[in-house]
Amino acid sequence: MAITDWPTHERPREKLLKLGAKNLSDTELLAIFLRTGTTGRNAVELARNLLTHFGGLSNLFSADKAALCNVQGVGIAKYTQLQAILEIARRTICEKLERGCMMNTPQLVRDFLHLSLANKQHEIFMAIFLDAKHHMIATEELFTGTLTQASVYPREVIKRALYHNAAAIIFAHNHTSGSTEPSQADKALTHILKKALDLIDIKVLDHFIIGNNEIMSFAEHNLI
Incomplete structure (x- = not known):
């Protein structure tokens, strides 16, 4: 009918x-x-x-x-419309984050990261660069593929942080398995990045792992 x-x-x-x-x-x-x-x-x-x-x-x-x-x-038309809607939602949240302190809008940060990384077919490591007042300056997908200490280069992260004149940074990556349990490699990588950025006085505020339906925060689990 x-x-x-x-x-x-x-x-x-x-x-x-x-x-x-x-x-x-x-x-x-x-x-x-x-x-x-x-x-x-x-x-x-x-x-x-x-x-x-x-x-x-x-x-x-x-x-x-x-x-x-x-x-x-x-068909192609509906596929492109779906992708456009997804990007509009992501950009709407991004605009809100740019206008305010990200530490005051934790759910918006989670929503933005979920829209950006959930259910991807490959792992993506991204960074959110912040100024001294924790306003978002920029976001970048820095690395893709299997993420390990060997494939995420601290010097490249530092280079991008200095380019944006960032005072703080939030990391995020997705697990294609859907699980948000951090691996030992995830913990080791976070420690290495934090130590490297400490040397140039850039604070790592958090590292999120994005699963299919949930998000894990290193800061909330005292892993930062």
């Missing part, structure tokens, strides 16, 4: 206008974005199928082009 044949109060768009976006389900929100379904399947049914196929919104938004476009009813 087409959504236009549904009772008005059950249609996602009308429901959003009446109750607000926060009162819609993931399926209903995604259906509004999709706008149209496929032959024999309306937008809500297509949205439900996508969420079931990928296991939720997070996995859906992080799916690569081939995986997404292999699903019937999804």
Whole structure:
């Protein structure tokens, strides 16, 4: 049945206008974005199928082009729209972080890192460079691949920190396994970076490990 044949109060768009976006389900929100379904399947049914196929919104938004476009009813256009929405959300949070002290907005920091790193197909090591008042100056993905002491170079981190004239820095990387348990290599790498940056009076505030659905903070576990 087409959504236009549904009772008005059950249609996602009308429901959003009446109750607000926060009162819609993931399926209903995604259906509004999709706008149209496929032959024999309306937008809500297509949205439900996508969420079931990928296991939720997070996995859906992080799916690569081939995986997404292999699903019937999804093509390049919808893939690029999904990526655009994800980037808009990330940039919105980034703008808020640039305007305020990051230490006063810990949840925004976590949201930003989750949008940037969760569910990636390879490991990414990134840094958030901060000024003396802990306002964000810049973010950079510094290294990719298997992250170890041998593949993350302290001199390159120092070079970028000095380039941005940073007074402090926050590190983050993702675990492709989805787990946020820090390995011995993670702990050793953090210690080496902190020691190197201490020499040039740049403070390491935290190191986050991003899993699929959670974030681990070295500072909160007294590992910094």
